[in-house]
Amino acid sequence: MTGERADQLASNLRTVRTRIAAACAAAGRAEDAVALTVVTKFFPASDVALLAGLGVRAVGENKHQEGQEKRPEVVALRGCDDLTWHFVGGLQSNKAAAVAGWADVVESVDRVKLVRGLSRGAVERPKPLVVLVQVSLDPPDAAAGRAGALAEEVPALAEAVAQAPGLVLGGVMGVAPLGGEPAEAFARLHQAAERLQADHPGADRISAGMSGDLEQAVAAGATHVRVGSAVLGPRPVVQ
Ligand SMILES: *Cc1c(COP(=O)(O)O)cnc(C)c1O
Numbered sequence: 001m002t003g004e005r006a007d008q009l010a011s012n013l014r015t016v017r018t019r020i021a022a023a024c025a026a027a028g029r030a031e032d033a034v035a036l037t038v039v040t041k042f043f044p045a046s047d048v049a050l051l052a053g054l055g056v057r058a059v060g061e062n063k064h065q066e067g068q069e070k071r072p073e074v075v076a077l078r079g080c081d082d083l084t085w086h087f088v089g090g091l092q093s094n095k096a097a098a099v100a101g102w103a104d105v106v107e108s109v110d111r112v113k114l115v116r117g118l119s120r121g122a123v124e125r126p127k128p129l130v131v132l133v134q135v136s137l138d139p140p141d142a143a144a145g146r147a148g149a150l151a152e153e154v155p156a157l158a159e160a161v162a163q164a165p166g167l168v169l170g171g172v173m174g175v176a177p178l179g180g181e182p183a184e185a186f187a188r189l190h191q192a193a194e195r196l197q198a199d200h201p202g203a204d205r206i207s208a209g210m211s212g213d214l215e216q217a218v219a220a221g222a223t224h225v226r227v228g229s230a231v232l233g234p235r236p237v238v239q
Helices: 002-026 045-053 064-078 091-099 110-123 151-163 184-201 214-219
Strands: 035-039 058-061 084-087 105-109 129-134 167-173 205-207 224-227
Touching: 002 035, 002 045, 002 214, 045 064, 058 064, 064 084, 064 091, 091 110, 105 110, 105 151, 105 167, 110 129, 110 151, 110 167, 129 151, 129 205, 151 167, 151 184, 167 184, 184 214, 205 224, 214 224
Parallel strands: 035 058, 035 224, 058 084, 084 105, 105 129, 129 167, 167 205
Antiparallel strands: none
């Protein structure tokens, strides 16, 4: 059973790595210019341990409780704590400090209200917490409640992160709009990243692209792609 799952993950991972390499080649970028984060939400610690054995170095979770529980399970299975854990989900300000207790990178910071809690949790860590500013790529008339800071909100948010003890501003993150054209959205994310780097030269990460649109993200300069279902298979449907 485990052997079958390991074979399936290895095969899927090979396919995704080939897609990333091909997209880098097509864009004239070095093959190692793009890092892979495998989004393991809904999948068990045993899958994360198998992925680590296959060379995956970074994993992503979108629920605080799931990540907080899964990380020690993976450490127990592997006997070491060598993965980088990314939080990519919607964040509530009352959970922010706790997320800093297990995540190494928080990609989904879209309002100043989250910064104080993240910082409070982060100063307890041995290493700083890397924070990405999530930029909204939705059209202005998109349904309320989608995540992401508006372009004009990014500078103040980035400054708040950069000033906060325990936090390091890493760059930007974006999710292509539902039903939209990903290439155009990722081009806007790239512009937001360039504006951010003018003020914060070290904040050079651009996290963009998922299973369905990683090629467009790599073409638009993504430095990190977040891939779930193309590696792990379809997730159970949730409302
Ligand atoms: C689930 C998720 C992903 C991965 O999506 P797939 O389409 O399964 O590759 C990437 N980014 C975020 C923010 C996610 O929540």
